[in-house]
Amino acid sequence: xxxxxxxxxxxxxxxxxxxxIVFPVDKxxxxxxxxxxxxxxxxxxxxxxxxxxxxxxxxxxxxxxMAAVQSKIENRVNKYGVTEPIIQILKPNRILVQLPDxxxxxxxxxxxxxxxxxxxxxxxxxxxxxxxxxSSGNPTWIPSTALGTDGVTTETLTGKYLKPTAxxxxxxxxxxxxxxxxxxxxxxxFGEITQRLLNKPLGIFLDNELISSPTVQAVITDKGVITxxxxxxxxxxxxxLNSGSLDVPLxxxxxxxxDATLGADSLHKSxxxxxIGIACVAFFMIVYYRLxxxxxxxxxxxxAAILLAIxxxxxxxxxxxGIAGFVISTGMAVDANVLIxxxxxxxxxxxxxxxxxxxEGFHRxxxxxxxxxxSTFITCIILYWFGNTFGAFMVKGFALTLFLGxxxxxxxxxxxxxxxxxxLVNNGMMKTLTLYGVKHD
Numbered sequence: 273x274x275x276x277x278x279x280x281x282x283x284x285x286x287x288x289x290x291x292x293i294v295f296p297v298d299k300x301x302x303x304x305x306x307x308x309x310x311x312x313x314x315x316x317x318x319x320x321x322x323x324x325x326x327x328x329x330x331x332x333x334x335x336x337x338m339a340a341v342q343s344k345i346e347n348r349v350n351k352y353g354v355t356e357p358i359i360q361i362l363k364p365n366r367i368l369v370q371l372p373d374x375x376x377x378x379x380x381x382x383x384x385x386x387x388x389x390x391x392x393x394x395x396x397x398x399x400x401x402x403x404x405x406x407s408s409g410n411p412t413w414i415p416s417t418a419l420g421t422d423g424v425t426t427e428t429l430t431g432k433y434l435k436p437t438a439x440x441x442x443x444x445x446x447x448x449x450x451x452x453x454x455x456x457x458x459x460x461x462f463g464e465i466t467q468r469l470l471n472k473p474l475g476i477f478l479d480n481e482l483i484s485s486p487t488v489q490a491v492i493t494d495k496g497v498i499t500x501x502x503x504x505x506x507x508x509x510x511x512x513l514n515s516g517s518l519d520v521p522l523x524x525x526x527x528x529x530x531d532a533t534l535g536a537d538s539l540h541k542s543x544x545x546x547x548i549g550i551a552c553v554a555f556f557m558i559v560y561y562r563l564x565x566x567x568x569x570x571x572x573x574x575x576a577a578i579l580l581a582i583x584x585x586x587x588x589x590x591x592x593x594g595i596a597g598f599v600i601s602t603g604m605a606v607d608a609n610v611l612i613x614x615x616x617x618x619x620x621x622x623x624x625x626x627x628x629x630x631x632e633g634f635h636r637x638x639x640x641x642x643x644x645x646x647s648t649f650i651t652c653i654i655l656y657w658f659g660n661t662f663g664a665f666m667v668k669g670f671a672l673t674l675f676l677g678x679x680x681x682x683x684x685x686x687x688x689x690x691x692x693x694x695x696l697v698n699n700g701m702m703k704t705l706t707l708y709g710v711k712h713d
Contacts (some may be wrong), residue, residue, distance in 0.1 A: 601677020
């Protein structure tokens with residue numbers, strides 16, 4: 273008796289906490305979080321890139337390179353201002369990028385896909401000291417090299433020696449430029465190179481494209497500026513330099529833009545259909561099983577509140593397939609109650625008391641409920657693995673919400689429904705078989 277009372281109090285506490293987490297929907301009294309919507313509901317862009325691992329550093333493994341690329345894309349996207357992005361490695365050489373609410377997808381793609389290899393080059397000279405030109409009459413540029421701090425190794429000056437402190441600044445005439453700062457090794461190299469190139473041009477290349485060729489007017493060590501860029505180019509360049517160069521080039525192989533208006537319309541229709549379906553199920557349960565059906569409907573409401581609270585607390589992304597998984601798991605929760613109630617009716621027809629019929633009904637129905645739900649869990653795990661491996665985020669969302677929904681539905685059917693029924697029986701509120709939907713012989 274005491275244990276049943278404790279369970280009843282626990283159910284009430286869980287319900288209150290769940291409601292405080294879920295409502296208001298856009299904030300919640302507890303946690304202060306809102307529901308995280310997927311691209312198909314919120315709108316945004318779905319990008320799939322393929323990395324060219326043939327151009328990686330041979331001293332690194334494929335896994336190390338992919339992890340580094342993922343980290344640098346995350347830095348770029350976060351600094352770009354995208355909220356709640358998803359950047360995921362898909363074996364063996366693909367990167368999935370989901371960008372909610374991104375309006376200028378072209379800028380985002382340029383930011384993500386650029387290798388951002390910053391190189392400093394000098395003009396090639398012939399034996400007479402004249403500039404060597406190509407077939408188009410333009411100067412030929414070669415990498416600027418200098419001795420490293422060890423005094424032996426010849427190093428090429430690239431952006432890998434930069435500190436992550438690049439910033440957009442203005443010169444004395446109000447023109448946009450990008451300021452940067454070297455680390456110790458870079459300062460040593462830059463100082464030696466600028467000393468050698470006094471009163472000569474220094475070419476600044478980004479991904480093999482010349483963006484600036486200022487004339488060196490003084491020996492520079494730890495700091496410098498890049499000129500000849502627009503405001504937008506400067507902002508993008510700063511993000512790329514501060515996040516580091518991508519270790520290998522990326523090629524976009526799939527791009528999907530999702531309209532937020534379409535997502536909102538689909539969400540509204542899906543929720544409407546789900547509510548109608550749940551209302552029909554509740555009506556059937558109450559008409560056919562009477563008071564236990566009403567209890568099951570109340571337990572279903574508690575189940576929904578707890579599951580939605582879990583979605584909010586753990587920032588589980590809701591997609592349209594995910595909502596479908598939620599609705600299906602709701603039906604499975606009712607299915608468990610049907611098995612239990614039918615067992616109870618059979619026991620009552622055998623002449624058992626209501627308390628004994630209640631206990632036997634749950635006990636005898638449990639093996640069937642357990643086996644059916646275990647098979648569903650296995651299916652969800654397979655679907656989740658498939659979605660996670662091949663970037664099918666809709667399949668992944670469906671599998672995750674269905675798995676959680678079935679897990680919570682087990683708690684709802686076995687604990688919540690049973691606890692509520694025991695309270696009604698113990699308090700003498702269920703005395704006649706008619707209330708159970710059992711006909712008298």
